[in-house]
Amino acid sequence: MSGDLKIGIAGIGTVGEGVVDLLNKNHEHILKRTGQNLKLVGLSARDRSKKRSFKVNDYLWFDNPCDLASSKEIDVFVELIGGSDGIAKESVEVALTSGKHVVTANKALIASHGMELSKIAESNSSILNFEASVAGGIPIIKLLKESFVGNKISKIYGILNGTSNYILTQMEKTGKSFEDVLSEAQSLGYAESDPSFDINGTDTAHKLAVLTSLMTGLPPNLSSIEVEGIQSISAEDIIFSKKLGFCIKLLGIVSEQNGNYIQRVHPCMVPIKSSISRVDDVNNAIFVEGNFVGPVVLEGLGAGAGPTASSVVSDLIDVSKGKNVLPFGCKLENKEIKLDKDAARLGPWYIRFKVIDEPGVLAEIAAELKNQSVSIESVLQRGRAPGECVSLIMTTHETEEKKFKAAMQQIQKLKALAEPPCVIRIEKLLRN
Amino acid sequence: MSGDLKIGIAGIGTVGEGVVDLLNKNHEHILKRTGQNLKLVGLSARDRSKKRSFKVNDYLWFDNPCDLASSKEIDVFVELIGGSDGIAKESVEVALTSGKHVVTANKALIASHGMELSKIAESNSSILNFEASVAGGIPIIKLLKESFVGNKISKIYGILNGTSNYILTQMEKTGKSFEDVLSEAQSLGYAESDPSFDINGTDTAHKLAVLTSLMTGLPPNLSSIEVEGIQSISAEDIIFSKKLGFCIKLLGIVSEQNGNYIQRVHPCMVPIKSSISRVDDVNNAIFVEGNFVGPVVLEGLGAGAGPTASSVVSDLIDVSKGKNVLPFGCKLENKEIKLDKDAARLGPWYIRFKVIDEPGVLAEIAAELKNQSVSIESVLQRGRAPGECVSLIMTTHETEEKKFKAAMQQIQKLKALAEPPCVIRIEKLLRN
Numbered sequence: 001m002s003g004d005l006k007i008g009i010a011g012i013g014t015v016g017e018g019v020v021d022l023l024n025k026n027h028e029h030i031l032k033r034t035g036q037n038l039k040l041v042g043l044s045a046r047d048r049s050k051k052r053s054f055k056v057n058d059y060l061w062f063d064n065p066c067d068l069a070s071s072k073e074i075d076v077f078v079e080l081i082g083g084s085d086g087i088a089k090e091s092v093e094v095a096l097t098s099g100k101h102v103v104t105a106n107k108a109l110i111a112s113h114g115m116e117l118s119k120i121a122e123s124n125s126s127i128l129n130f131e132a133s134v135a136g137g138i139p140i141i142k143l144l145k146e147s148f149v150g151n152k153i154s155k156i157y158g159i160l161n162g163t164s165n166y167i168l169t170q171m172e173k174t175g176k177s178f179e180d181v182l183s184e185a186q187s188l189g190y191a192e193s194d195p196s197f198d199i200n201g202t203d204t205a206h207k208l209a210v211l212t213s214l215m216t217g218l219p220p221n222l223s224s225i226e227v228e229g230i231q232s233i234s235a236e237d238i239i240f241s242k243k244l245g246f247c248i249k250l251l252g253i254v255s256e257q258n259g260n261y262i263q264r265v266h267p268c269m270v271p272i273k274s275s276i277s278r279v280d281d282v283n284n285a286i287f288v289e290g291n292f293v294g295p296v297v298l299e300g301l302g303a304g305a306g307p308t309a310s311s312v313v314s315d316l317i318d319v320s321k322g323k324n325v326l327p328f329g330c331k332l333e334n335k336e337i338k339l340d341k342d343a344a345r346l347g348p349w350y351i352r353f354k355v356i357d358e359p360g361v362l363a364e365i366a367a368e369l370k371n372q373s374v375s376i377e378s379v380l381q382r383g384r385a386p387g388e389c390v391s392l393i394m395t396t397h398e399t400e401e402k403k404f405k406a407a408m409q410q411i412q413k414l415k416a417l418a419e420p421p422c423v424i425r426i427e428k429l430l431r432n
Numbered sequence: 433m434s435g436d437l438k439i440g441i442a443g444i445g446t447v448g449e450g451v452v453d454l455l456n457k458n459h460e461h462i463l464k465r466t467g468q469n470l471k472l473v474g475l476s477a478r479d480r481s482k483k484r485s486f487k488v489n490d491y492l493w494f495d496n497p498c499d500l501a502s503s504k505e506i507d508v509f510v511e512l513i514g515g516s517d518g519i520a521k522e523s524v525e526v527a528l529t530s531g532k533h534v535v536t537a538n539k540a541l542i543a544s545h546g547m548e549l550s551k552i553a554e555s556n557s558s559i560l561n562f563e564a565s566v567a568g569g570i571p572i573i574k575l576l577k578e579s580f581v582g583n584k585i586s587k588i589y590g591i592l593n594g595t596s597n598y599i600l601t602q603m604e605k606t607g608k609s610f611e612d613v614l615s616e617a618q619s620l621g622y623a624e625s626d627p628s629f630d631i632n633g634t635d636t637a638h639k640l641a642v643l644t645s646l647m648t649g650l651p652p653n654l655s656s657i658e659v660e661g662i663q664s665i666s667a668e669d670i671i672f673s674k675k676l677g678f679c680i681k682l683l684g685i686v687s688e689q690n691g692n693y694i695q696r697v698h699p700c701m702v703p704i705k706s707s708i709s710r711v712d713d714v715n716n717a718i719f720v721e722g723n724f725v726g727p728v729v730l731e732g733l734g735a736g737a738g739p740t741a742s743s744v745v746s747d748l749i750d751v752s753k754g755k756n757v758l759p760f761g762c763k764l765e766n767k768e769i770k771l772d773k774d775a776a777r778l779g780p781w782y783i784r785f786k787v788i789d790e791p792g793v794l795a796e797i798a799a800e801l802k803n804q805s806v807s808i809e810s811v812l813q814r815g816r817a818p819g820e821c822v823s824l825i826m827t828t829h830e831t832e833e834k835k836f837k838a839a840m841q842q843i844q845k846l847k848a849l850a851e852p853p854c855v856i857r858i859e860k861l862l863r864n
Contacts, residue, residue, distance in 0.1 A: 022582055022724050029584055033649055033762045131579075137725035139579035147563075147571035150454055150745035152461055217465055275710060275731075292454050293569035293732065293742035299707075300728035310725035313582035323755060330465045 005320040006073060008042035010065035010091055011080035015105055015132070016045070017053050018305025019078065019312050024054065030313070036320040038313070044068040069095035076101040076127075076319050078312060084108035089117075096120045096128065103315040105132035105308055111209035115219035115334075118327040128327040129315035134207040135160055135284040137307025138300040139314065144214040144288070145329035151290025153215045157253040160207040162282035162302040163191045163198035164230050164250045168238075168267075169280045172247065177235050190282060200229035201250065201265040208252035211286075212263055212337065215254060217330050224337045226344075228266035232422050237352055240380065240393050241269050241424075244350070247277035248424065261337050262344060268427040269350055344401040348377065348426040351408075353392040354418040357385050361416040362392070368414075372407035374399045389418045395426065437752040438505060440474035442497035442523055443512035447537055447564070448477070449485050450737025451510065451744050456486065462745070468752040470745070476500040501527035508533040508559075508751050510744060516540035521549075528552045528560065535747040537564035537740055543641035547651035547766075550759040560759040561747035566639040567592055567716040569739025570732040571746065576646040576720070577761035583722025585647045589685040592639040594714035594734040595623045595630035596662050596682045600670075600699075601712045604679065609667050622714060632661035633682065633697040640684035643718075644695055647686060648769065649762050656769045658776075660698035664854050669784055672812065672825050673701050673856075676782070679709035680856065693769050694776060700859040701782055776833035780809065780858040783840075785824040786850040789817050793848040794824065800846075804839035806831045821850045827858065 007023070009016055023040050031037055042060040044067070062068035069077045069091040077095035079102060081088040088109055095102050097120060104110070110117070110130050121128035131141045135158070144153070159165050163185065170181045182199070185191035197203045205227045209220035230250050241248050246269035254263045270277050275297060279285040284302025289295050301307040318325075355361045362379070369376060380393040396404070404423075412420055439455070441448055455472050463469055474492040476499070494500035501509045501523040509527035511534060513520040520541055527534050529552060536542070542549070542562050553560035563573045567590070576585070591597050595617065602613045614631070617623035629635045637659045641652035662682050673680050678701035686695045702709050707729060711717040716734025721727050733739040750757075787793045794811070801808060812825040828836070836855075844852055 018724070026582055026584060026723070030582055034581055035762070137722075137728060139575055142574070142579055143571055146750065147574055147746045148742065149466055149749055150458055150462055151742055152458060275707070278707060278710075290569075290742060291458070292450070292738040292745075294736075294739055296569060296730070296732035298728070298730050301726045304726075306724040307726055310580065310583055310722060313724075314579045317581055318578065321757070325753070330467070 004037040004039040005316065006039050006041045006075045007078060007316065008044070008062075008068045008071060008074035008076070009040065009078040009080060010044040010068055011082065012043060012045040012052060013080065014305045015308045015312070016080045018309035019080070020054050021305070022309040022313050030317065034317050034321070036317055038316055038320065041073050042068050042071060065091035066094045069100065070098040074100060076103060076316060078316070079104040079106055079109070080312075082106055082108070084112035089113060092117060093120060096124050096126045099124055099126060101127040101319045103129045103312055103319065105130070105312060107133040107203070107206040107210060111206040111220045111222055114210065114213055114328065115332055118332060121327055122331075125324070127319050127324055129318060130210070130327070131315045132308045132311035134210050135286055136162075136300065136302040136304060137310045138284060138286060138298045138302065139311065140211065140286050140298060141214060142314070143298070144211070145325060148288060148290050148293055148296070149329060151292050153288060153290050155253075155255040155289040156211050156215055156286065157251050158286035159249055159276065159279050159284050160204045160252045160286070160302065161198050161250060162284060163195060164204070165279065165283065166190045166281045167199065168230060168233070168248055168250065171233070171235060171238050172242070175235055175238070178231065178233055199231055201227040204250060204252045204265045208254060208263055208265055211252070212254045212261060213328055213332065216261055216337065217328070217333055218335055218337050219332045221337045225263040225265060230267050233267055233424070234352070234422065236382075236391055237422060237424065240352065241350065242272070243380075244269070244395065245272055246270060246426065247272050249276060249279075251427070263337070264345065266425060268425050270427050345425065346398055346400055348398055348428070349396045349404055350424040350426055351394045351396070352422040353394070354389050354421075355392050356416045356418060357388055357390045358416065361414075364414050364416065365392075365411055368410040369396070369407050371410070372403040374404055374407050436469040436471040437748065438471055438473045438507045439510060439748060440476070440494075440500045440503060440506035440508070441472065441510040441512060442476040442500055443514065444475060444477040444484065445512065446737045447740045447744070448512045450741035451512070452486050453737070454741040454745050462749065466749050466753070468749055470748055470752065473505050474500050474503060497523035498526045501532065502530040506532060508535060508748060510748070511536040511538055511541070514538055514540070516544040521545060524549060525552060528556050528558045531556055531558060533559040533561075533751045535561045535744055535751065537562070537744060539565040539635070539638040539642060543638040543652045543654055546642065546645055546760065547764055550764060553759055554763075557756070559751050559756055561750060562642070562759070563747045564740045564743035566642050567718055568594075568732065568734040568736065569742045570716060570718060570730045570734065571743065572643065572718050572730060573646060574746070575730070576643070577757060580720060580722050580725055580728070581761060583724050585688075585720060585722050587685075587687040587721045588643050588647055588718065589683050590718035591681055591708065591711050591716050592636045592684045592718070592734065593630050593682060594716060595627060596636070597711065597715065598622045598713045599631065600662060600665070600680055600682065603665070603667060603670050604674075607667055607670070610663065610665055631663055633659040636682060636684045636697045640686060640695055640697055643684070644686045644693060644769065645760055645764065648693055649760070649765055650767055650769050651764045653769045657695040657697060662699050665699055665856075666784070666854065668814075668823055669854060669856065672784065673782065674704070675812075676701070676827065677704055678702060678858065679704050681708060681711075683859070695769070696777065698857060700857050702859050777857065778830055778832055780830055780860070781828045781836055782856040782858055783826045783828070784854040785826070786821050786853075787824050788848045788850060789820055789822045790848065793846075796846050796848065797824075797843055800842040801828070801839050803842070804835040806836055806839050
């Protein structure tokens, strides 16, 4: 493409302001280094009069994002509205069918409608780029599409949500409860007022679905991911995990096993000495294993105005160079990734029971575990309070997921249990 | 580009065999995922009859790499011969002027003649890709050219040489001497029979020169890099660095200071708790800081058949897609990066003196340091052997490089010194 790249941005929150800031501050640098003149021409957002870090009047204004998306004034539509459906999806579709290119940071949109949008882009010869949708400034999407593309990838896992990683890190550092750390994170702006998607694993699942699609060449499929969040992790779990030599992280994991792909999002206990345990606060980290490149790890800021803007702008520069790589690097196969419960994880578990401190409880629990051939590795009981509640901690040896869950279902019926047990998968050798 | 990409490879050592292996094993995978048919057609190497992991007879053979480079049978010439000059350079020039694209893993060539080759490529509309020249399987070149290109980069540093990192790691793990670990590394194939370039920092300097060029848009300039190797690191230094809370790593560092770029390659003491200290054995790691993306760290295998082949093949796929990004991502400015001694590092040092154990030695050394305003942070003396040699360890506070070196020059004249002191820079806060 020669001349200017005329850009329209819909959605001017933190990320939108970051993109405008980058385009202004680094405009000359980008022009000099790439020969591309990235020119912001149009904006759309809910509230024109909101106080912003730049002058809205310097650009064309569109009340309706779809009008911006189809405007003759722009070459590329940057969707930063968010959400899997509604006006975000609609405006992206309008842009693509109007022959515009699209750059988006919207993981929910790509995870939910990646296949459909990819087809629309292809049939309109439009570029659809979404580097900023996963792991902020870490360019994992380009790496999977372009750098590791000669490899068969067997595994990807990572810390993909900064908010939940911040909460877990602070719980570990301060010993505070989940609730206390969450409300502090909210007042510091590290967690949103409605943090559900961050803490219940949904945001991580969106990102994992996109990564899995890039790894497998199959359409993203959210319903094939087993998702658990970090809501039930207590200060006690953090203490016990440390005692056991582990640290708790919320991971998204996809691995290939005999041609099946297993996708899961859940808190994991990882060895304190592993590199992933040292990825603190709002940082993200992604591990990729390819059959020639071997293991590669990337770490960086997973969210925030700057890192996300960096990825949006790298997508814009690719658009300006006319690099028409297909959205997922290849035509996605029209085949579903299924949730394969039987092929699920084989590994050890951590369990924290809250039980009435009375004789026979341990025997009852142990009997149920034995019935499903779940072998206990260690038992810890904290304190002693006859007739009252105490914490009983167990770790198991390697166990088939199905058997473990069957045992837990039986155990939950025991009268001695004061609340549902907290279970966390132990991932000792994630690299394998 | 449509149809097949016809490939010729010159130089069939470990990496060459790795590329052939990847092209064979993952051929269908690559075709399915990229739509590109990568077809190896021609080979050139010194010895046709050498035992190899594949059948040489399946391909056209050229005794002279230049004949392969200009052959009508190929679209792209893969140079894996090595060396900054001679037949490697000649054959790359022949390929480019014959209108072929070139993929190379040759850091010495790019570091020494990057500007010149870049111009030849440009004037022939040829692609010149060299992802495999730096850090094996870590796609740092694409990231700097395409992903972080919207950022002003202020710093890049990394462990860029697997052999020297292996030696330092083993010295740390086993307590053995440099010489013993080196000869073990040679017998294990982790070090070459002539390991000079790996251990004296030259290989790291080649890679740093390439990274600096991508960061600055200026031609690679080896002579502007201060280079020290790891030859003088002793088992004692490893012990003392541990005691001081550090670990020794050979780093390549480029940083921007007030518009000047400072490039240096030398062993560094880095905090044991820093992430870079945990990059062990033949692994490489690279840290990049951009003004929007913030800090990003990449870690992976920095050498070996598989990782290097992965990078060569990603370059080939880019060629097959006709992605004509300029070799360094931009037209290099015709301006030299100068070695700016005055703008050099400000930081603390570790010094190990081997001195005759007699009264007054410490006073003499301390006086010379004081003369240059070098302030001592700590002093350690190991053992006591009147009239014989003992190790005297010092660390300094932050010191201007020029003043430190001036003091050391005076100290070296002292009669009490049994050998030249071993000095290592302490890098406490590399991220800043």
